[in-house]
Amino acid sequence: xxxxxxxxxxxxxxxxxxxxxxxxxxxxxxxxxxxxxxxxxxxxxxxxxxxxxxxxxxxxxxxxxxxxxxxxxxxxxxxxxxx
Amino acid sequence: xxxxxxxxxxxxxxxxxxxxxxxxxxxxxxxxxxxxxxxxxxxxxxxxxxxxxxxxxxxxxxxxxxxxxxxxxxxxxxxxxxxxxxxxxxxxxxxxxxxxxxxxxxxxxxxxxxxxxxxxxxxxxxxxxxxxxxxxxxxxxxxxxxxxxxxxxxxxxxxxxxxxxxxxxxxxxxxxxxxxxxxxxxxxxxxxxxxxxxxxxxxxxxxxxxxxxxxxxxxxxxxxxxxxxxxxxxxxxxxxxxxxxxxxxxxxxxxxxxxxxxxxxxxxxxxxxxxxxxxxxxxxxxxxxxxxxxxxxxxxxxxxxxxxxxxxxxxxxxxxxxxxxxxxxxxxxxxxxxxxxxxxxxxxxxxxxxxxxxxxxxxxxxxxxxxxxxxxxxxxxxxxxxxxxxxxxxxxxxxxxxxxxxxxxxxxxxxxxxxxxxxxxxxxxxxxxxxxxxxxxxxxxxxxxxxxxxxxxxxxxxxxxxxxxxxxxxxxxxxxxxxxxxxxxxxxxxxxxxxxxxxxxxxxxxxxxxxxxxxxxxxxxxxxxxxxxxxxxxxxxxxxxxxxxxxxxxxxxxxxxxxxxxxxxxxxxxxxxxxxxxxxx
Numbered sequence: 001x002x003x004x005x006x007x008x009x010x011x012x013x014x015x016x017x018x019x020x021x022x023x024x025x026x027x028x029x030x031x032x033x034x035x036x037x038x039x040x041x042x043x044x045x046x047x048x049x050x051x052x053x054x055x056x057x058x059x060x061x062x063x064x065x066x067x068x069x070x071x072x073x074x075x076x077x078x079x080x081x082x083x
Numbered sequence: 084x085x086x087x088x089x090x091x092x093x094x095x096x097x098x099x100x101x102x103x104x105x106x107x108x109x110x111x112x113x114x115x116x117x118x119x120x121x122x123x124x125x126x127x128x129x130x131x132x133x134x135x136x137x138x139x140x141x142x143x144x145x146x147x148x149x150x151x152x153x154x155x156x157x158x159x160x161x162x163x164x165x166x167x168x169x170x171x172x173x174x175x176x177x178x179x180x181x182x183x184x185x186x187x188x189x190x191x192x193x194x195x196x197x198x199x200x201x202x203x204x205x206x207x208x209x210x211x212x213x214x215x216x217x218x219x220x221x222x223x224x225x226x227x228x229x230x231x232x233x234x235x236x237x238x239x240x241x242x243x244x245x246x247x248x249x250x251x252x253x254x255x256x257x258x259x260x261x262x263x264x265x266x267x268x269x270x271x272x273x274x275x276x277x278x279x280x281x282x283x284x285x286x287x288x289x290x291x292x293x294x295x296x297x298x299x300x301x302x303x304x305x306x307x308x309x310x311x312x313x314x315x316x317x318x319x320x321x322x323x324x325x326x327x328x329x330x331x332x333x334x335x336x337x338x339x340x341x342x343x344x345x346x347x348x349x350x351x352x353x354x355x356x357x358x359x360x361x362x363x364x365x366x367x368x369x370x371x372x373x374x375x376x377x378x379x380x381x382x383x384x385x386x387x388x389x390x391x392x393x394x395x396x397x398x399x400x401x402x403x404x405x406x407x408x409x410x411x412x413x414x415x416x417x418x419x420x421x422x423x424x425x426x427x428x429x430x431x432x433x434x435x436x437x438x439x440x441x442x443x444x445x446x447x448x449x450x451x452x453x454x455x456x457x458x459x460x461x462x463x464x465x466x467x468x469x470x471x472x473x474x475x476x477x478x479x480x481x482x483x484x485x486x487x488x489x490x491x492x493x494x495x496x497x498x499x500x501x502x503x504x505x506x507x508x509x510x511x512x513x514x515x516x517x518x519x520x521x522x523x524x525x526x527x528x529x530x531x532x533x534x535x536x537x538x539x540x541x542x543x544x545x546x547x548x549x550x551x552x553x554x555x556x557x558x559x560x561x562x563x564x565x566x567x568x569x570x571x572x573x574x575x576x577x578x579x580x581x582x583x584x585x586x587x588x589x590x591x592x593x594x595x596x597x598x599x600x601x602x603x604x605x606x607x608x609x610x611x612x613x614x615x616x617x618x619x620x621x622x623x624x625x626x627x628x629x630x631x632x633x634x635x636x637x638x639x640x641x642x643x644x645x646x647x648x649x650x651x652x653x654x655x656x657x658x659x660x661x662x663x664x665x666x667x668x
Contacts, residue, residue, distance in 0.1 A: 002204040002205060007200055007202070011199070014199075034204070038208045041208050042212075045189050045190065047188060047190060047205045047234070048202065048205055049201060049202060049204040049205045049208075051201075051205065061196070063195070063197070064195060064196075064201045065197050065198040066198075066200050067199055068199035068200070072197065075196065076196035076198060
């Protein structure tokens with residue numbers, strides 16, 4: 001994210017909900033504010049904001065947007081719905 | 084009013100510009116790219132857009148103390164560094180010196196999916212951070228349209244790009260944005276030119292008949308006048324060089340100074356003083372007539388005056404030329420050694436016509452000669468059409484005249500054709516035209532030359548025979564026979580004849596003189612005799628005269644006496660008187 005914007009707040013909220021629902025106990029969220037650490041944008045090749053990067057398991061996946069479309073997020077994260 | 088005047092002045096004074104340092108470009112744009120605004124560089128693959136952006140930044144950093152940021156959306160930083168090295172730019176060093184910041188924006192489509200709304204603040208932050216790190220005044224985005232193929236939502240992209248340009252303008256950063264031109268009917272693939280409307284430059288790279296030509300055109304420059312033509316450019320180990328001249332400028336000065344051709348009698352044929360400085364001279368002739376020799380004499384004379392000469396050799400190698408000229412007594416090697424004479428040799432086929440023009444232009448700018456020789460110019464036809472060569476020469480001659488450089492062009496006339504025809508008809512560009520001919524008469528070929536035209540001066544129209552001797556080119560005396568100019572052995576025999584005739588004339592004259600002398604003497608002798616006779620006669624007559632005079636006197640006296648004696652009765656003079664008188668005798 002790049003500072004507290006409506007999009008990034010929404011994204012974080014949406015993410016929290018999704019993780020609790022599908023990955024309870026099996027996730028870790030790290031919030032990086034590019035406004036404070038701009039060089040990380042370079043390192044992780046971030047262009048769009050907010051961007052969600054799934055670092056593990058490999059391969060790296062990126063989802064850009066406020067994560068309002070949860071189905072897309074799950075597909076993007078390659079998370080299977082727990083039934 | 085003062086304010087009104089300002090508005091109508093050339094815009095370069097009101098619109099601030101950032102000089103690019105790219106040779107020729109700042110002239111065309113009258114100062115460089117618009118400062119603080121985005122410029123679009125559009126062109127096909129391989130047209131030189133990336134190198135343009137790199138040179139803009141590198142020169143900005145090294146020549147104008149304006150650090151820059153290069154955001155590369157396609158090439159990796161190692162690749163960029165390697166490419167820049169071919170232009171002589173050391174990107175790593177500039178980055179280490181904090182004059183340049185390179186960032187590679189790599190987006191892998193396959194690892195991205197989209198969910199909901201987003202913006203490109205990540206990119207903004209990266210650019211802002213880079214700008215801050217080096218204190219950049221210039222930014223290059225190469226090529227931002229890559230984002231369109233990597234990110235899914237063009238609507239968001241366009242909005243964000245517009246926002247980005249606004250942000251760059253706000254920060255006063257002079258930006259160059261490159262875009263690939265995939266079709267001739269549009270400038271960019273994704274239409275970003277609508278956001279970049281301040282200045283648009285198009286680069287073109289064509290291959291014609293296996294020769295590549297590069298051209299640049301300023302399509303748009305809001306708020307400024309600019310050259311609108313297509314300007315050829317080349318890319319070499321010194322970067323990009325644009326040829327800023329068009330064929331429209333005719334406002335060069337006309338110097339009145341005259342310089343020697345190096346051949347005294349030829350100067351005599353040219354109004355007695357030689358060529359005008361800064362004029363263009365054409366020497367045409369068939370193969371082997373001595374064109375290079377005439378040019379070499381001029382070069383030799385110029386170097387002797389301490390002037391620099393640049394010799395473009397398109398047919399023979401410089402060493403060959405030096406050797407050949409030595410055989411006619413012209414030693415050019417010392418001038419080469421002293422740095423007054425520079426040879427630039429190239430086979431015409433090594434590059435396109437514009438490339439030749441550009442290389443010529445560059446060499447002239449760096450060497451600053453007062454004399455330029457192109458030998459021969461007709462070879463250039465090999466790589467181009469006659470029209471193009473003519474167009475190129477027009478520009479070259481124009482350029483040379485504005486620099487006050489005297490130029491000599493040799494031109495090969497095809498054998499068998501009319502003497503004054505040339506494959507590339509450039510004669511109208513030339514101020515002076517010397518034609519070298521080979522006269523065939525009575526089984527021999529003799530060399531001759533004449534001045535076909537020479538603007539602005541009286542010149543001889545005599546066809547003059549010349550010899551290429553060990554001591555250089557020597558123009559011979561003119562001999563006119565009944566059929567016209569005589570050359571070779573015809574001339575020699577005529578010379579003999581005239582000498583003989585002269586001699587016999589002289590002899591006759593002598594004999595006439597002698598005769599006259601004799602005549603005079605004879606005459607004088609006769610005169611003497613006559614005079615003598617005359618004098619004698621004179622004396623005799625004189626004698627007679629005086630005798631008769633005295634006789635007259637006596638008679639007079641005698642009569643007087645007689646008269647007196649006859650009257651003597653009354654006078655004392657009687658017999659005695661008479662007797663006295665008679666005795667007085």
